[in-house]
Amino acid sequence: MGSGSSTQHHFAFQNAEKAFKAAALIQRWYRRYMARLEMRRHCTWSIFQSIEYAGQQDQVKLHNFFSYLVDHFTPSSHNERDFLNRMFTEERSPQDSEMEKSSDYESIEVPDSYTGPRLSFPLLPDHATALVEAFRLKQRLHARYVLNLLHEARRHLVQLPNISRLSTCYSEEITVCGKSQSETALRDLHGQLDDLIFIFYKNGLPSPERAYVFNGDFVDRGKDSIEILMILFAFMLVYPKEFHLNRGNHEDHMVNLRYGFTKEVMQKYKIHGKKILKILQDVFCLLPLATLVDEKVLILHGGVSDTTDLELLAKLDRHKVAAIARRQTAHSLVTVSNCFEKYAAGILMLPRFHQDSKADSLSLMNNAHKAARAGRSSSVPCSVAPDPKELSRQVRRSVDLELERCRQQAGFPAIEEKEEPVPSASEAEEQLEPTQEEWRQVVDILWSDPMAQEGCKANTVRGGGCYFGPNVTERLLQKYSLQFLIRSHECKPEGYEFCHNRKVLTIFSASNYYEVGSNRGAYVKLGPALTPHIVQFQANKATHKLTMRQRQDFSMNDFQEKKNQNYSVGGRFEAQMISRVEASALRALREKLFAHSSDLLIEFKKHDKDKTGLVTLSDWAAAVESVLHLGLPWRMLRPQLVNSQTDNMLEYKSWLENLAKEKLSHENIQSSLLETLYRNRSNLETIFRIIDSDHSGFISLDEFRQTWKLFSSHMNIDITDDCICDLARSIDFNKDGHIDINEFLEAFRLVEQSCSEGDASDCPRTTNTNSSACSSPGAH
Amino acid sequence: MTEVLLERRYRPIPEDILLRAFEVLDPAKRGFLSKEELIKYMTEEGEPFSQEEMEEMLSAAIDPESNTIHYKDYIAMMVIDEN
Numbered sequence: 001m002g003s004g005s006s007t008q009h010h011f012a013f014q015n016a017e018k019a020f021k022a023a024a025l026i027q028r029w030y031r032r033y034m035a036r037l038e039m040r041r042h043c044t045w046s047i048f049q050s051i052e053y054a055g056q057q058d059q060v061k062l063h064n065f066f067s068y069l070v071d072h073f074t075p076s077s078h079n080e081r082d083f084l085n086r087m088f089t090e091e092r093s094p095q096d097s098e099m100e101k102s103s104d105y106e107s108i109e110v111p112d113s114y115t116g117p118r119l120s121f122p123l124l125p126d127h128a129t130a131l132v133e134a135f136r137l138k139q140r141l142h143a144r145y146v147l148n149l150l151h152e153a154r155r156h157l158v159q160l161p162n163i164s165r166l167s168t169c170y171s172e173e174i175t176v177c178g179k180s181q182s183e184t185a186l187r188d189l190h191g192q193l194d195d196l197i198f199i200f201y202k203n204g205l206p207s208p209e210r211a212y213v214f215n216g217d218f219v220d221r222g223k224d225s226i227e228i229l230m231i232l233f234a235f236m237l238v239y240p241k242e243f244h245l246n247r248g249n250h251e252d253h254m255v256n257l258r259y260g261f262t263k264e265v266m267q268k269y270k271i272h273g274k275k276i277l278k279i280l281q282d283v284f285c286l287l288p289l290a291t292l293v294d295e296k297v298l299i300l301h302g303g304v305s306d307t308t309d310l311e312l313l314a315k316l317d318r319h320k321v322a323a324i325a326r327r328q329t330a331h332s333l334v335t336v337s338n339c340f341e342k343y344a345a346g347i348l349m350l351p352r353f354h355q356d357s358k359a360d361s362l363s364l365m366n367n368a369h370k371a372a373r374a375g376r377s378s379s380v381p382c383s384v385a386p387d388p389k390e391l392s393r394q395v396r397r398s399v400d401l402e403l404e405r406c407r408q409q410a411g412f413p414a415i416e417e418k419e420e421p422v423p424s425a426s427e428a429e430e431q432l433e434p435t436q437e438e439w440r441q442v443v444d445i446l447w448s449d450p451m452a453q454e455g456c457k458a459n460t461v462r463g464g465g466c467y468f469g470p471n472v473t474e475r476l477l478q479k480y481s482l483q484f485l486i487r488s489h490e491c492k493p494e495g496y497e498f499c500h501n502r503k504v505l506t507i508f509s510a511s512n513y514y515e516v517g518s519n520r521g522a523y524v525k526l527g528p529a530l531t532p533h534i535v536q537f538q539a540n541k542a543t544h545k546l547t548m549r550q551r552q553d554f555s556m557n558d559f560q561e562k563k564n565q566n567y568s569v570g571g572r573f574e575a576q577m578i579s580r581v582e583a584s585a586l587r588a589l590r591e592k593l594f595a596h597s598s599d600l601l602i603e604f605k606k607h608d609k610d611k612t613g614l615v616t617l618s619d620w621a622a623a624v625e626s627v628l629h630l631g632l633p634w635r636m637l638r639p640q641l642v643n644s645q646t647d648n649m650l651e652y653k654s655w656l657e658n659l660a661k662e663k664l665s666h667e668n669i670q671s672s673l674l675e676t677l678y679r680n681r682s683n684l685e686t687i688f689r690i691i692d693s694d695h696s697g698f699i700s701l702d703e704f705r706q707t708w709k710l711f712s713s714h715m716n717i718d719i720t721d722d723c724i725c726d727l728a729r730s731i732d733f734n735k736d737g738h739i740d741i742n743e744f745l746e747a748f749r750l751v752e753q754s755c756s757e758g759d760a761s762d763c764p765r766t767t768n769t770n771s772s773a774c775s776s777p778g779a780h
Numbered sequence: 781m782t783e784v785l786l787e788r789r790y791r792p793i794p795e796d797i798l799l800r801a802f803e804v805l806d807p808a809k810r811g812f813l814s815k816e817e818l819i820k821y822m823t824e825e826g827e828p829f830s831q832e833e834m835e836e837m838l839s840a841a842i843d844p845e846s847n848t849i850h851y852k853d854y855i856a857m858m859v860i861d862e863n
Contacts, residue, residue: 022804024826029793030837033858 040582043636045493045519047585050630105147108272119145119234121152128234129205135227136197143272146230150279153233156240157286163314164244164291166211168528175203176299177523178215178488178507192510193224195521196231198537199509203523206235206243213291215488215507216248216301216446220259226268226276247287247318248301248488249446249464253277285319289445297530299486303448303504304476305466306456309441316438449490450504470500477503483530495522495536505532586640592628593641594659599627604652614649617642698738795859802851812848 110118117134119127119141131141141149166174177199206212214232219225235243249255256262265280266273290300290313447465451457454469473485484503497506511521525533593600603623607615615623620642621634642650644658805821806813813821815838822829822837829837840858841849 018804019821020825022801022826023821025793025801026798026805027822027826027829029798030829030833032792034833034836 039636041493043633044582044585046632047589047630047637050632105144105151105275108142108144108147110142110144114142116140116142117145118142119149121148121237123149123152123234123237125207125238128231128238131234132197132200132205132231135193135224135231140268141227141230143269143276146226146269146276147272147279149230149233149237150276150283152237154279154283154286156237157283157288158319160286160288161314162289162316162318163310164246164288165295166213166242166244166291166293168294168526168530170208170211170241172209172527174211174213174293174526175199175523176213176215176486176507176526177509178217178301178486192222193227195510195537196228199523202537203525203535206239208239208242211239211242211244213244213246213293213299215299215486216246216287217250217488218245218248219261220250220256222260223264225261225264229280244291245287246291246299246301247284247289247446251284251287253281253284282319285321287318289313289318289442293526294530295481296483297486297526298480298482298484300445301487302444302446302465302489303450303468303487304472304485305444305448305468306472306475307441308444308476310480312438313441313445316441318442321439321442447489450487450499450506452499470503473500473503484532486524486532491519492522493519495520496524496534507534511537582640586637589632589637590641590659592630593624596627597656597660600624601652601656603627608652613651613653615652617648617650620650620652700738795855798855799852802855806851811852812846812850815842815847815849818849 116139117127117131119131134141168174200206204210212235218228218232222228232243232245236245250259250261253262262277265276269276290298292298444465447459447462449459449462449465449467450473451467451469454471456466456468456472459465459467477483477485484505486505486507488507488509490506490508491510492506492508495508495511498504499506505524507522507524508519509521509523511519520536522534522536525535527533600623603626604615604620605611607619607623617638618635621638624634625631642655644651644655802813803809805817818838818841819834823831823834838849841851841854843850
């Protein structure tokens with residue numbers, strides 16, 4: 001018996017031990033799995049963010065380029081000069097808008113067949129609610145009502161101060177939302193309207209007891225921007241004291257040209273679209289710059305700088321600061337144009353596509369001389385022509401340094417002395433333009449980002465505003481006796497983030513910003529104690545089904561939220577989301593790689609001195625980073641981007657060719673040209689839209705040729721006129737020498753196709769010149 | 781860093797070994813574990829899960845109708861997602 005029980009014990013012990021070990025193994029596996037998931041999510045996030053910011057930089061560079069051209073490009077013909085003038089002159093003048101008569105929209109007839117929402121003014125709360133419901137059902141508001149609403153909105157905004165004030169005495173709670181728009185990537189996402197509706201559903205509709213502050217960036221990127229605007233303006237008119245809007249950096253018509261809002265309006269409203277866009281230009285500048293709650297919490301879109309002056313901001317005429325990206329004319333910005341000259345001089349020096357021929361060296365030197373004469377650019381050597389590649393390297397480096405210095409000097413705030421606003425050339429100009437200082441103050445508010453380090457430096461990533469450190473925040477809060485800042489402007493995975501010792505709160509209300517599942521959204525509520533209470537969410541299809549009426553029937557108990565109330569966490573769902581987002585990010589990344597094929601080839605060759613055609617994988621990573629400058633963990637990403645390697649070595653040429661195969665190229669176009677087009681596609685599209693000043697969707701062949709000439713000279717691309725004609729011929733021209741912008745971009749696959757049928761599978765990227773039937777896709 | 785990598789805990793665990801681990805916890809070979817059983821093992825044995833971890837695992841693994849975890853399917857599912 002004794003031995004029996006000891007055997008039993010022995011077995012029992014063994015079993016217990018086995019169970020223990022088994023459990024431990026399962027736990028270990030699970031934890032590793034979750035850790036990997038988190039890593040992938042973080043990685044994907046970095047990809048999207050870095051590409052996004054690179055795109056924003058592009059935008060500002062583009063406009064800098066335009067400024068430079070205005071000052072220095074010598075048009076070789078009368079036509080060209082006119083063309084340039086047309087491109088760059090701001091048509092608007094404030095007098096016009098004052099005199100705009102209400103007959104503007106009154107003359108527009110609404111047909112009886114129209115089944116969408118109808119508005120009458122003054123607006124009542126029910127109208128606003130009905131509007132939300134209508135949009136949720138995908139109805140469209142007729143142009144007449146849009147214009148009417150915008151006129152009323154403008155009338156209201158004009159009398160608002162630059163810095164709105166809210167008090168928790170009157171409204172028991174204040175909800176702050178940041179960035180209500182989101183990205184519709186390649187597939188048909190439900191759009192950012194969902195998030196807005198979700199917030200109203202979850203948090204409650206605006207009312208005298210429930211104040212809202214929307215912190216900018218209402219438009220661009222999604223496909224329902226105009227609807228969101230309508231809802232926001234409607235509530236603003238219905239509850240003027242409790243419903244506040246702050247301007248964001250996307251409330252800017254130049255930015256809208258690039259990021260899709262202009263296109264959305266023209267597509268939806270066609271002939272009336274122009275009027276709508278015009279009045280929107282005004283309305284955007286009239287949006288207040290910031291909101292102050294109880295004189296203690298400052299809410300603004302971007303951030304602050306070490307020179308932020310709230311008194312100045314409160315006093316300036318915000319109406320004058322139209323497009324942030326549009327710079328003042330050359331007369332008043334001497335420093336800036338010096339800067340750009342040097343930049344351009346550097347660009348002209350870069351022998352990108354030139355052969356190493358003597359003639360070309362000479363032309364290089366000539367250009368340098370011209371630039372030197374015009375711009376006192378001391379960084380360009382004027383002696384005997386050295387090897388062009390070496391020269392370009394030198395110049396590029398020195399130009400970069402110069403550019404950085406100029407930037408800091410010219411107005412992107414560093415720690416520098418305040419610049420005197422340079423008197424403008426004429427009185428008329430002075431009325432129309434803000435001063436340098438005013439302009440900078442506004443840019444800082446709308447474009448800056450917080451950083452961890454102390455100090456304040458130019459925000460080179462975005463190309464505008466600054467990075468501000470904890471000491472800058474502290475100083476500002478003390479100076480104006482504030483408790484903390486609430487800002488938006490940056491997407492955060494959790495929808496919100498505290499920094500600077502909890503003195504700065506970033507709030508981001510667009511979930512699924514980059515892709516379905518990429519991030520949560522959040523909003524923050526403030527009560528009389530001014531303690532921020534964060535609510536997170538992630539909109540999904542389910543919320544579609546609930547109507548506003550149903551929401552009101554729910555008791556408050558249902559919405560006692562713990563975190564993640566509506567978001568099902570857990571291995572599988574999360575993993576699927578991440579996979580999708582990842583795939584999207586990687587696709588974007590591959591495109592970027594393709595767009596830099598030539599540069600990459602050069603870099604790879606540098607690592608391949610023996611001309612074996614192979615590079616090591618770590619060389620691959622180094623080369624890619626030195627070309628793309630995205631700061632991504634390339635080693636980690638490598639397995640997803642490179643699948644053709646043997647023994648730790650990569651045959652780089654065939655890898656590049658494979659990348660190109662994904663971007664099916666047009667037979668008539670050389671691949672280098674395609675690559676160039678592709679790399680610059682968003683710039684090109686923006687340029688086209690600027691040229692198409694009447695927003696007709698067409699530009700003439702002549703304008704197209706001129707565009708190419710300008711652009712190719714800037715990028716120093718060697719394109720002959722013949723080549724351009726070939727390009728043109730390969731497009732389906734049938735409209736008296738007019739090019740449909742979309743058709744053109746479509747032909748080169750420069751515009752992302754949106755699979756409007758909601759088919760989520762990979763959108764085919766086949767080139768098909770005969771497909772002119774494609775409706776305008778959502779570009780990025 | 782190399783040490784950390786060499787340390788066993790970060791090595792991937794092959795599917796079949798994982799399956800056997802579950803089977804140890806299911807000696808009757810029913811092919812599933814009840815919710816209570818899984819919770820007990822994961823939170824009391826080995827290196828116990830936190831409540832959050834437990835909830836996370838359950839939300840993905842559990843079959844809501846029977847309140848059981850069919851571990852073979854669960855493993856297969858996770859492996860697909862991982863790859």
